[in-house]
Amino acid sequence: MILMNDFKAEPLPIREAMQAAAARVFESGWYVLGRELEAFEREWATVCGVDHAVGVGNGMDAIEIALRALDIGPGDEVITTPMTAFATVLAILRAGATPVLADIDPDTALLSMDSAERCLTPQTRAVVLVHLYGQVRNMPDWVDWCAQRGIALVEDCAQAHLAAQNGTTAGAFGAAGAYSFYPTKNLGAIGDGGMLVTREQALAKRAATLRNYGQSVRYHHPELGLNSRLDEIQAAILSARLQWLAEFTQRRREIATAYRMGINHPEVRLLTAPEAESAHVYHLFVVCCEARDALQAHLQAHGVQTLIHYPIPVHQQPPCLDMRRDPHGLGHSEYHAARCLSLPCHPQMSDADTAAVIAAVNDFSPG
Ligand SMILES: Cc1ncc(COP(=O)(O)O)c(C=O)c1O
Structure with a gap:
């Protein structure tokens, strides 16, 4: 049978690199929010061509945290597509915002700008643009469209690792990009994982607070956050897999x-x-x-x-x-x-x- 994914058929050096990465974490005795995550955040930010990356628990949380870090929540509308993983829309709901569904372009299955235009209201604060199937298209148009309307562009990059248009990589076009490292993704962990990437330092700082209960410094909680952190072992393994x-x-x-x-x-x-x-x-x-x-x-x-x-x-x-x-x-x-x-x-x-x-x-x- 020709399978949709076949991890067991991966080359042996990948398995060995993953085992070495995992062994490093065991030996470090440090399992959450440590050096492996910091290193992988730097690597993934570089891949995406942005200055900041914040490792989180999964791709859905990356979208929720991006919206919340942008101060988007109750009373705000966020336009997205119904042709996506349910997680995209669930993340908008979990941020407390109201999803508004625009139709797709039938030739690409990506969000239609004409339809998005019809969904606009004075409450619209963001578009969550899904790079469905791994495609980035019309990004300069989307960047302009959002800028002209004063709304944030959040990219759902869960399916689009390394996709680039005119030299800009997915996640670097908008205010924030949300990656998933679910095992079947183009870059996958051996469990759940995700990352928010952004060019904006303040947004990255807020996201780092939100992923860790809303804690700014130890035991200080200026706001209510999530428990959504990318484990050291997943970060180490993702770093290893990134080489391929x-x-x-x-x-x-x-x-x-x-x-x-x-x-x-x-x-x-x-x-x-x-x-x-x-x-x-x-x-x-x-x-x-x-x-x-x-x-x-x-x-x-x-x-x-x-x-x-x-x-x-x-x-x-x-x-x-x-x-x-x-x-x-x-x-x-x-x-x-x-x-x-x-x-x-x-x-x-x-x-x-x-x-x-x-x-x-x-x-x-x-x-
Ligand atoms: C387009 C899209 N958005 C969001 C997600 C959610 O990612 P995760 O499963 O890591 O929460 C996925 C993964 O299924 C996805 O394909």
Whole structure:
């Protein structure tokens, strides 16, 4: 079976580097908020081209903390997409703000600026822009759009490690970027992990306070925060795994290129290719098909695992049925959710695996 992720197939040197990193932490006797985290925060800030990075417990908390550090909360509206991990919207709710859902662009599945425009009100304070599937697009336009309206741009970079447009990396465009290091992400820990990146020192300081109960200095709590810290062991392991990230990203791009060249089924539609190679890191390679469920069953029968990101848009989840949204509706998100399918696209896939996926897709007959 060609899997969506295959950690056991990773090269032995990665396993050894992770074991060495973990051993270092055991021997240090220091497990939370120590030197490993400080080192990895510096490394990840450098990767993102920003001055500050604050390790947190997971990607969802990174979004919540970013919003709270920007003083966004009750009474404030935050525009985002319903075609995302539920965590994006849950983070906005947990910050106490009101999510407002804008529709997607059907060619990329990314937030539509026209739809976002229709969602604006005097209460709008931020856009949480999700770099879905690993793509960064139209970032100069989004930066200008937000600046002209006096609202904050928060980037959900959970799927977009190393994605860059015009030399700027995901997380460095807006006021803050929120990363997840969940194991399946392009850079993944061996458990939960996340990071907030920002160019603004004051915001980083506030985020560091918020992740640690709202504690400014030991036993002083100027505000109410979370317990959301990136453990030393995860930080050490992420540092070790970071050495492979560029190579693995390149491999994902090679697989995506092979898919774009090889998949030619008339009923399988690909999303628009990025303008520049750097702008897509292919966390997921997504195709669309009217007979999506039949295609998925066909691929499964031919030894290809697939997943759906996402089968139910956020506004159709039971707690979100009344959530505010574009007055024109969220038709493109609903259309996409019913047709999208994620093919395996991970760095351990061989050329033969990639060819087998292409052959299986092209061989599909909807019946
Ligand atoms: C787009 C997006 N945002 C946010 C998250 C939340 O990250 P985490 O699972 O680390 O909380 C994820 C991960 O599932 C994601 O894919």
